[in-house]
Amino acid sequence: MQIINKQLIEKVVVQAKNSPRKRMNYNFHKTLDANVQRMLNVLEKDTYIQPHKHQDPDKTEAFVVLQGKVLVIEFDDNGIVISSCILSNDEGVFGAEIEPCVWHCIVPLESPSVVYEIKDGPYSPITDKNFATWAPIEGSAECKDYLTDLIKRCGIKK
DSSP states (O other): OOOOOHHHHHHHHHHHHHSTTSEEEEEOSSSTTOSEEEEEEEEOTTOOOOOEEOTTTTOOEEEEEEESEEEEEEEOTTSOEEEEEEEETTTTBOEEEEOTTOEEEEEESSSSEEEEEEEESOOOTTTSOEEOTTSOOTTSTTHHHHHHHHHHHTTOOO
């Protein structure tokens, strides 16, 4: 049995804080070719995940918030926000599932935010994500302004 408890989350939170990307996964699946990928995803507020979709191979992805507050966003093919929601235990919205072939990203609104993520496998770094060309590439100078604008477009006031 694998247990998700405070000690595990605290361990991964420390790793996320010390990571240059300001996030860290803790995988529960034993191998990258597992049919179901299950992980904790710990996110610091200033991390950026480039919008992407899982297509060819098509994969469903789901997020369940365990701690913090996370904005989940879906986009059309031009980068226009088509739907969003905030996952937060305090607000009573605990999870969201993203269908295959849908542009999406998650944005942590609090530090640390912890989600349990489930995605169809297997995992291949080459085919796992199709990144949106209309959004900044992770690590580029435009990421911070893009995130600020994205949060505003979703109607969230900081």
